[in-house]
Amino acid sequence: MGAIVQYIQSYLTSDQTPGAAGNMFWALVYIMAVFVGLSIAVIAMNWLERKILAHMQVRLGPMRVGPHGLLQPIADAIKLLLKEDIMPAEADGLVFWIAPFVVVLAAFTVFVVVPFGPTHAITDMNIGILFMLGVSSLSVLGIVMAGWASNSHYPLMGALRSSAQMVSYEVAMGLAVVSAILMTSLNASGTGTLSMIGIVQAQLAQGEWFIFKFFPLGLIAFFIFAVAMVAETNRAPFDLAEAESELTAGFHTEYSGFRWSLFFLAEYSAMIAVSSIAVTLWLGGWLRPFPNLLNSATWNFFFSFFPGAAFLFFAAICFFNAARMPKHPLFRIQTIGLAGFGVVLALIGFIFFVPAVSMRVQDIFWFTAKVAAFMYLYIWYRGTFPRYRFDQLMQMGWKVLLPMGLGVLILTASVALLQQKIWHP
């Protein structure tokens, strides 16, 4: 027993990820934490997307289940789990059965290397970014399998569109990623890195986020990635694979109940995964704003207030809306519920003000905040842009993004070489 406790405690002082330290227990704890956090994030995204889209279209969105529809995602989840699971008679049983699992597996496996902080990752791989791109490219297999196994026309069309789209945008995405990786090699030893943690540390060492590096080259590479990642996750305006006006629901037309919810889960966690690639490569990952410039103890103290303050802000919104609730007795339970939710958020916020806690969660907070900005962008795109036609989509991928990516790659390499050889010989 004592040995086990010691084994568990031995990691606490470590400055490595549990995978790198080889501590099985904490690796499992991290895996569970990431899994639970991701599921909660997907549920929250479900609610947020409906609410934000509704407000963009001057509607109210879900209002009935819980205060401001806060319990709507839970009601949805229960509804999906209780629904009958239908398999078409002519479907290819085994492939139809495996497909959603392949998609979910690919979407969740990538989070093994996502760096929420210098120590807050399940593990750090030598080939981190390559692993993420590779495994997330496997999800297209699941989509193709689902479309084909349904043995129906709309899903097959959706799967074909999806695979063509993902394969072509992967090329532009890869080129943008390579130009960011090139920037990691601008140090004394001249060797870069593919590890996710190493990439963020390179940004810290060079004193700027890669989006601002070699302005505007980093910005253009980031732009290419930001477009390609929307196409890669089959989201509006590139959601040709599930264009409901043309293909009912695309590749998951024949799916229902729990299997359908697996596709839903995979889609949103894939969105989070690609956003975290973008955050890691260009937006400095877990780094807080100005980590080098404002490096005094006072500033550290100041920035450590942010996680708690954010939660207090959300709590304040809850209290404000609870006060605005209709005073009718029928709304009393909802008002109490909303105020209670605010109290919970405020308590979490106060816990985050404890210095020991705030130092640990700071990295996670900044990383999550950056990823959350991307998630908002996804919703914003969906509310703003009309859907592309398929030939326009292909033209955009092959004739605009690919040449741009190649140009940026060549220019980045040349400028980096010039900088190393001429300006700092």
Added chain:
Amino acid sequence: MLIGGILVITRKNPVHSALALIVTLLAQASIYLMLYAPFVAGVQIILYAGGIMVLFLFVIMLVSIDRSIRERQFNSQWVAGVIAATALGGLFIAVFAKGSSLFPDHALPVVENDNTQNIATLLYGQYMFAFEIASLLLLVAIIGAVVMAKKKI
């Protein structure tokens, strides 16, 4: 990997064969990982499992598979096949039985951390010429494909 390989050649449905091939390729990637070659494993997943096999599936799905399922699987060169398989199997067994003198006693000290960087140094340093020639070959193949596919350019 073996199971996947056997499934590839025994399934009548070409889509099932292709999926089994993906399993085989993934297993191969994990073998690379076990040999402390993470970069090769990653590239294997991206290129073969994620890229080439998707195109395979793409083509197979466009072809009507009803006829090919009903067709009897045939192989008119099974004599040559059996001889080749026996020879290869015999070679493997011989190496396994007498292999200790062929290989060094100790495995080389593995450097996992620098694997990717080492590949880069070799590829863009010592073997630069071969690398460029290979990429030129691929470019010629791409142009050839475009010329053949498009009647009017």
